[in-house]
Amino acid sequence: MELALPEFDYLRQTVYELSSIIIDPGKEYLAESRLSPVAHEEGFASVQELLARMRQGTSMPLRQRVLDAMTNNETSFFRDVAPFEALREIILPEIIASNSRDGQLSIWSAASSTGQEAYSIAMLLDKYFGGLPGWRVKILATDISTSALQRAREGRYSQMEVSRGLTQEQLKRYFSNEGAEWKIIDSIRSMVEFRSLNLFDSWDAIPPCDILFLRNVLIYFEVEKKKQILAKVRSILKPTGYVLLGSAETTLGLDDGFERIQCGPISYCRLKRS
Numbered sequence: 001m002e003l004a005l006p007e008f009d010y011l012r013q014t015v016y017e018l019s020s021i022i023i024d025p026g027k028e029y030l031a032e033s034r035l036s037p038v039a040h041e042e043g044f045a046s047v048q049e050l051l052a053r054m055r056q057g058t059s060m061p062l063r064q065r066v067l068d069a070m071t072n073n074e075t076s077f078f079r080d081v082a083p084f085e086a087l088r089e090i091i092l093p094e095i096i097a098s099n100s101r102d103g104q105l106s107i108w109s110a111a112s113s114t115g116q117e118a119y120s121i122a123m124l125l126d127k128y129f130g131g132l133p134g135w136r137v138k139i140l141a142t143d144i145s146t147s148a149l150q151r152a153r154e155g156r157y158s159q160m161e162v163s164r165g166l167t168q169e170q171l172k173r174y175f176s177n178e179g180a181e182w183k184i185i186d187s188i189r190s191m192v193e194f195r196s197l198n199l200f201d202s203w204d205a206i207p208p209c210d211i212l213f214l215r216n217v218l219i220y221f222e223v224e225k226k227k228q229i230l231a232k233v234r235s236i237l238k239p240t241g242y243v244l245l246g247s248a249e250t251t252l253g254l255d256d257g258f259e260r261i262q263c264g265p266i267s268y269c270r271l272k273r274s
Protein backbone atom coordinates (compact mmCIF):
# COMPACT_ATOMS: atom_id res chain seq x y z
CA MET A 1 0.00 0.00 0.00
CA GLU A 2 1.44 3.38 -1.01
CA LEU A 3 2.16 5.92 1.73
CA ALA A 4 -0.49 8.59 2.27
CA LEU A 5 0.65 12.17 1.80
CA PRO A 6 0.77 13.13 5.52
CA GLU A 7 2.91 10.06 6.28
CA PHE A 8 5.21 10.80 3.37
CA ASP A 9 5.50 14.46 4.39
CA TYR A 10 6.38 13.43 7.93
CA LEU A 11 9.12 11.16 6.55
CA ARG A 12 10.49 13.92 4.29
CA GLN A 13 10.56 16.33 7.22
CA THR A 14 12.31 13.82 9.48
CA VAL A 15 14.97 12.98 6.90
CA TYR A 16 15.50 16.70 6.28
CA GLU A 17 15.91 17.42 10.00
CA LEU A 18 18.41 14.59 10.41
CA SER A 19 20.51 15.16 7.29
CA SER A 20 19.26 18.15 5.22
CA ILE A 21 18.57 15.70 2.39
CA ILE A 22 15.63 16.79 0.27
CA ILE A 23 13.32 13.99 -0.82
CA ASP A 24 11.37 15.15 -3.83
CA PRO A 25 7.57 15.14 -3.73
CA GLY A 26 5.99 12.21 -5.51
CA LYS A 27 8.59 9.68 -4.32
CA GLU A 28 6.17 7.77 -2.10
CA TYR A 29 6.88 4.55 -4.01
CA LEU A 30 10.64 4.94 -3.32
CA ALA A 31 10.07 5.51 0.38
CA GLU A 32 7.78 2.52 0.55
CA SER A 33 10.24 0.18 -1.19
CA ARG A 34 13.24 1.34 0.87
CA LEU A 35 11.44 1.25 4.22
CA SER A 36 9.57 -2.04 3.78
CA PRO A 37 12.60 -4.21 4.75
CA VAL A 38 13.29 -1.95 7.76
CA ALA A 39 9.67 -2.19 8.93
CA HIS A 40 9.76 -5.96 8.49
CA GLU A 41 13.08 -6.42 10.34
CA GLU A 42 11.99 -4.12 13.17
CA GLY A 43 8.79 -6.13 13.67
CA PHE A 44 6.24 -3.67 12.27
CA ALA A 45 3.39 -4.89 10.10
CA SER A 46 3.87 -2.07 7.60
CA VAL A 47 5.81 1.08 6.79
CA GLN A 48 2.78 3.03 7.98
CA GLU A 49 3.08 1.40 11.39
CA LEU A 50 6.80 2.13 11.52
CA LEU A 51 6.21 5.81 10.76
CA ALA A 52 3.36 6.00 13.26
CA ARG A 53 5.71 4.70 15.97
CA MET A 54 8.35 7.25 14.99
CA ARG A 55 5.77 10.00 15.27
CA GLN A 56 5.03 8.99 18.85
CA GLY A 57 8.72 9.39 19.61
CA THR A 58 11.24 6.66 19.17
CA SER A 59 14.83 5.69 19.84
CA MET A 60 17.67 7.19 17.82
CA PRO A 61 18.75 3.78 16.42
CA LEU A 62 15.38 3.38 14.67
CA ARG A 63 15.52 6.92 13.28
CA GLN A 64 19.07 6.21 12.09
CA ARG A 65 17.91 3.02 10.36
CA VAL A 66 15.19 4.95 8.57
CA LEU A 67 17.71 7.63 7.55
CA ASP A 68 20.17 4.98 6.34
CA ALA A 69 17.46 3.43 4.21
CA MET A 70 16.58 6.78 2.69
CA THR A 71 20.14 7.84 1.78
CA ASN A 72 21.29 7.07 -1.73
CA ASN A 73 24.57 5.19 -1.35
CA GLU A 74 25.26 4.74 -5.06
CA THR A 75 29.02 4.60 -5.64
CA SER A 76 31.68 2.57 -7.41
CA PHE A 77 35.43 2.07 -7.53
CA PHE A 78 37.22 4.82 -9.50
CA ARG A 79 33.80 6.37 -10.20
CA ASP A 80 33.79 8.41 -13.43
CA VAL A 81 37.50 7.54 -14.02
CA ALA A 82 38.53 11.11 -14.94
CA PRO A 83 38.72 12.47 -11.35
CA PHE A 84 41.17 9.71 -10.47
CA GLU A 85 43.24 10.41 -13.59
CA ALA A 86 43.39 14.08 -12.58
CA LEU A 87 44.36 13.00 -9.07
CA ARG A 88 47.18 10.80 -10.35
CA GLU A 89 48.50 12.98 -13.14
CA ILE A 90 48.05 16.53 -11.87
CA ILE A 91 46.79 17.00 -8.33
CA LEU A 92 48.94 14.54 -6.38
CA PRO A 93 52.24 15.39 -8.14
CA GLU A 94 51.60 19.08 -7.44
CA ILE A 95 50.64 18.59 -3.78
CA ILE A 96 53.50 16.17 -3.16
CA ALA A 97 55.94 18.73 -4.53
CA SER A 98 54.49 21.53 -2.39
CA ASN A 99 54.32 19.38 0.78
CA SER A 100 57.70 17.72 0.33
CA ARG A 101 59.24 19.63 3.20
CA ASP A 102 56.84 18.46 5.91
CA GLY A 103 56.06 15.10 4.23
CA GLN A 104 52.36 15.15 5.12
CA LEU A 105 49.36 14.47 2.94
CA SER A 106 45.76 14.73 4.07
CA ILE A 107 42.89 13.50 1.89
CA TRP A 108 39.22 13.49 2.88
CA SER A 109 36.49 11.46 1.20
CA ALA A 110 33.44 13.28 2.58
CA ALA A 111 30.23 11.31 1.98
CA SER A 112 32.24 8.15 1.36
CA SER A 113 29.25 5.79 1.27
CA THR A 114 30.39 2.13 1.31
CA GLY A 115 34.08 3.02 0.92
CA GLN A 116 34.84 2.48 -2.77
CA GLU A 117 35.97 6.11 -3.25
CA ALA A 118 38.40 6.10 -0.33
CA TYR A 119 39.80 2.67 -1.21
CA SER A 120 40.26 3.80 -4.83
CA ILE A 121 42.38 6.70 -3.55
CA ALA A 122 44.40 4.33 -1.34
CA MET A 123 44.98 1.86 -4.22
CA LEU A 124 46.05 4.70 -6.49
CA LEU A 125 48.50 6.02 -3.91
CA ASP A 126 49.90 2.54 -3.47
CA LYS A 127 50.22 1.71 -7.15
CA TYR A 128 51.52 4.99 -8.55
CA PHE A 129 53.26 6.56 -5.56
CA GLY A 130 54.44 3.48 -3.66
CA GLY A 131 52.23 4.54 -0.73
CA LEU A 132 54.55 7.57 -0.24
CA PRO A 133 57.12 5.92 2.05
CA GLY A 134 58.33 8.17 4.86
CA TRP A 135 55.26 10.42 4.53
CA ARG A 136 52.46 10.81 7.02
CA VAL A 137 49.48 10.04 4.80
CA LYS A 138 45.97 10.38 6.17
CA ILE A 139 42.93 9.28 4.21
CA LEU A 140 39.81 10.12 6.17
CA ALA A 141 36.42 8.88 4.98
CA THR A 142 33.15 10.04 6.54
CA ASP A 143 29.44 9.52 5.99
CA ILE A 144 26.16 10.04 7.80
CA SER A 145 24.93 6.51 7.09
CA THR A 146 25.88 4.05 9.82
CA SER A 147 25.17 1.01 7.67
CA ALA A 148 27.24 2.35 4.74
CA LEU A 149 30.14 3.02 7.13
CA GLN A 150 29.90 -0.44 8.60
CA ARG A 151 30.18 -1.98 5.13
CA ALA A 152 33.04 0.39 4.29
CA ARG A 153 34.99 -0.63 7.41
CA GLU A 154 34.50 -4.31 6.61
CA GLY A 155 35.79 -3.74 3.07
CA ARG A 156 33.82 -6.68 1.62
CA TYR A 157 32.26 -6.32 -1.79
CA SER A 158 30.09 -8.47 -4.05
CA GLN A 159 31.12 -9.68 -7.50
CA MET A 160 28.85 -7.01 -8.98
CA GLU A 161 30.49 -4.26 -6.93
CA VAL A 162 34.06 -5.22 -7.82
CA SER A 163 33.11 -5.54 -11.48
CA ARG A 164 32.19 -1.85 -11.42
CA GLY A 165 35.41 0.08 -11.90
CA LEU A 166 38.17 -2.40 -11.06
CA THR A 167 40.46 -4.08 -13.59
CA GLN A 168 41.31 -7.76 -13.16
CA GLU A 169 44.81 -6.68 -12.22
CA GLN A 170 43.54 -4.39 -9.43
CA LEU A 171 41.20 -7.09 -8.19
CA LYS A 172 43.99 -9.66 -8.02
CA ARG A 173 46.42 -7.29 -6.38
CA TYR A 174 44.20 -5.61 -3.79
CA PHE A 175 41.45 -8.13 -2.89
CA SER A 176 41.21 -11.66 -1.59
CA ASN A 177 38.34 -13.90 -2.62
CA GLU A 178 36.17 -15.05 0.28
CA GLY A 179 33.28 -17.18 -0.94
CA ALA A 180 30.95 -14.97 -2.95
CA GLU A 181 32.71 -11.81 -1.75
CA TRP A 182 35.95 -9.94 -2.31
CA LYS A 183 37.76 -8.48 0.69
CA ILE A 184 40.12 -5.54 0.38
CA ILE A 185 43.61 -6.45 1.64
CA ASP A 186 44.62 -5.16 5.08
CA SER A 187 47.45 -2.95 3.85
CA ILE A 188 44.95 -0.88 1.81
CA ARG A 189 42.17 -1.10 4.38
CA SER A 190 44.43 0.24 7.11
CA MET A 191 45.28 3.32 5.02
CA VAL A 192 41.72 4.62 5.48
CA GLU A 193 40.08 5.85 8.68
CA PHE A 194 36.27 5.78 8.58
CA ARG A 195 34.25 8.07 10.84
CA SER A 196 30.63 9.02 11.20
CA LEU A 197 29.92 12.65 10.31
CA ASN A 198 26.90 14.66 9.30
CA LEU A 199 28.36 17.35 7.03
CA PHE A 200 26.16 19.92 8.80
CA ASP A 201 27.74 19.16 12.18
CA SER A 202 31.04 20.62 13.37
CA TRP A 203 34.17 19.97 11.31
CA ASP A 204 36.44 20.80 14.26
CA ALA A 205 37.81 17.24 14.34
CA ILE A 206 38.69 17.25 10.62
CA PRO A 207 42.34 18.11 9.93
CA PRO A 208 43.27 20.75 7.32
CA CYS A 209 42.85 19.10 3.99
CA ASP A 210 45.03 18.88 0.85
CA ILE A 211 42.49 17.06 -1.28
CA LEU A 212 38.76 16.84 -0.65
CA PHE A 213 36.51 14.45 -2.51
CA LEU A 214 33.05 15.96 -2.03
CA ARG A 215 31.42 14.02 -4.80
CA ASN A 216 27.75 13.37 -5.47
CA VAL A 217 26.41 14.67 -2.17
CA LEU A 218 25.76 18.42 -2.68
CA ILE A 219 23.08 17.39 -5.20
CA TYR A 220 20.84 16.30 -2.31
CA PHE A 221 20.82 19.72 -0.63
CA GLU A 222 19.06 23.03 -1.30
CA VAL A 223 21.05 26.09 -2.40
CA GLU A 224 21.48 27.63 1.08
CA LYS A 225 22.75 24.32 2.45
CA LYS A 226 25.19 23.88 -0.43
CA LYS A 227 26.51 27.38 0.37
CA GLN A 228 26.96 26.46 4.03
CA ILE A 229 29.00 23.40 3.10
CA LEU A 230 31.16 25.28 0.60
CA ALA A 231 31.91 27.95 3.23
CA LYS A 232 33.07 25.17 5.55
CA VAL A 233 35.17 23.71 2.72
CA ARG A 234 36.97 27.05 2.37
CA SER A 235 37.90 26.94 6.03
CA ILE A 236 39.20 23.35 5.99
CA LEU A 237 41.07 23.38 2.68
CA LYS A 238 44.77 24.24 2.75
CA PRO A 239 45.67 27.24 0.53
CA THR A 240 47.23 24.84 -2.00
CA GLY A 241 44.40 22.28 -1.73
CA TYR A 242 41.88 20.94 -4.25
CA VAL A 243 38.21 19.94 -4.15
CA LEU A 244 36.68 17.38 -6.49
CA LEU A 245 32.92 17.55 -6.93
CA GLY A 246 30.56 15.19 -8.75
CA SER A 247 30.01 15.69 -12.48
CA ALA A 248 26.58 17.30 -11.86
CA GLU A 249 27.90 19.61 -9.11
CA THR A 250 29.54 23.03 -9.17
CA THR A 251 30.58 25.94 -6.97
CA LEU A 252 29.44 28.39 -9.67
CA GLY A 253 26.69 30.71 -8.48
CA LEU A 254 27.12 29.38 -4.95
CA ASP A 255 30.52 30.51 -3.69
CA ASP A 256 32.93 32.78 -5.52
CA GLY A 257 35.82 31.87 -3.23
CA PHE A 258 36.72 29.01 -5.58
CA GLU A 259 38.18 28.87 -9.05
CA ARG A 260 37.52 26.06 -11.45
CA ILE A 261 40.22 24.27 -13.34
CA GLN A 262 39.06 22.46 -16.44
CA CYS A 263 41.15 19.53 -17.48
CA GLY A 264 39.62 17.57 -20.38
CA PRO A 265 36.35 16.04 -19.19
CA ILE A 266 36.94 16.83 -15.51
CA SER A 267 36.88 20.07 -13.62
CA TYR A 268 38.09 20.51 -10.10
CA CYS A 269 38.31 23.48 -7.79
CA ARG A 270 40.76 25.28 -5.62
CA LEU A 271 40.64 28.39 -3.49
CA LYS A 272 40.98 31.58 -5.52
CA ARG A 273 44.60 32.67 -5.50
CA SER A 274 45.45 36.35 -5.71
Ligand SMILES: C[S@@+](CC[C@H](N)C(=O)[O-])C[C@H]1O[C@@H](n2cnc3c(N)ncnc32)[C@H](O)[C@@H]1O
Residues within 6 Å of the ligand: 019, 020, 021, 071, 072, 073, 074, 075, 076, 079, 110, 111, 112, 113, 114, 117, 142, 143, 144, 145, 148, 197, 198, 199, 200, 214, 215, 216, 217, 220, 246
Ligand atom coordinates in the same frame (compact mmCIF):
# COMPACT_ATOMS: atom_id res chain seq x y z
C1 LIG B 1 25.64 9.00 -3.82
S1 LIG B 1 26.65 8.72 -2.40
C2 LIG B 1 28.21 9.35 -3.00
C3 LIG B 1 29.36 8.44 -2.65
C4 LIG B 1 30.71 8.85 -3.22
N1 LIG B 1 31.10 10.16 -2.75
C5 LIG B 1 30.69 8.80 -4.73
O1 LIG B 1 30.66 9.87 -5.37
O2 LIG B 1 30.68 7.71 -5.29
C6 LIG B 1 26.09 10.02 -1.32
C7 LIG B 1 26.46 9.79 0.13
O3 LIG B 1 26.22 11.01 0.84
C8 LIG B 1 25.84 10.66 2.15
N2 LIG B 1 25.19 11.82 2.79
C9 LIG B 1 23.98 12.35 2.51
N3 LIG B 1 23.72 13.39 3.33
C10 LIG B 1 24.78 13.53 4.15
C11 LIG B 1 25.11 14.41 5.22
N4 LIG B 1 24.26 15.37 5.61
N5 LIG B 1 26.29 14.26 5.83
C12 LIG B 1 27.16 13.28 5.44
N6 LIG B 1 26.91 12.41 4.45
C13 LIG B 1 25.73 12.53 3.81
C14 LIG B 1 24.93 9.46 1.96
O4 LIG B 1 24.82 8.68 3.14
C15 LIG B 1 25.63 8.72 0.81
O5 LIG B 1 26.45 7.69 1.27
